[in-house]
Amino acid sequence: MRSAILLAAAAGLAIAQAKPDVSKGNEVFDEQCSGCHYADREDRKVGPSLKWLFVKDKLDSNGKPVSEKTVLQVLNGGGKGMPSFQKTLSDQDRADLLAYLKTL
Numbered sequence: 001m002r003s004a005i006l007l008a009a010a011a012g013l014a015i016a017q018a019k020p021d022v023s024k025g026n027e028v029f030d031e032q033c034s035g036c037h038y039a040d041r042e043d044r045k046v047g048p049s050l051k052w053l054f055v056k057d058k059l060d061s062n063g064k065p066v067s068e069k070t071v072l073q074v075l076n077g078g079g080k081g082m083p084s085f086q087k088t089l090s091d092q093d094r095a096d097l098l099a100y101l102k103t104l
């Protein structure tokens with residue numbers, strides 16, 4: 001009985017963690033991305049502005065249509081001055097970041 005309750009609690013936690021959190025994404029952005037990207041204006045910093053990212057049709061860097069998939073490709077793959085975040089971000093960080101980037 002006790003273990004069933006623990007299991008249910010653990011499952012609840014897993015679900016809670018899987019839900020993207022915009023404010024956590026904002027924190028990750030401030031720590032890891034804001035040195036090279038503006039989120040609040042359209043100027044280029046080291047990399048292209050990420051303001052309106054998910055409103056735009058195409059990525060500035062490679063002309064691909066903007067989607068979770070193509071943004072994750074850039075995030076994980078890096079290249080041309082953009083570091084690869086494949087190993088340094090958790091899946092949760094990535095989900096939180098995407099949720100945040102969609103608000104820009």
Ligand code: HEC
Pocket residue numbers: 028029032033034035036037046047048049050058059060061062071074075079080081082083085097
């Ligand atoms: C050291 C500087 C640097 C850091 C840190 C950095 N980026 Fe970049 N980023 C770049 C550069 C430079 C490019 C352009 C690459 C190119 O032209 O192919 C880029 C491109 C991008 C693009 C494609 C934008 C477009 O319109 O094509 C996205 C999305 C992006 N970065 C997200 C992020 C996120 C999210 C983080 C934090 C986890 C981050 N970047 C951290 C330098 C950086």
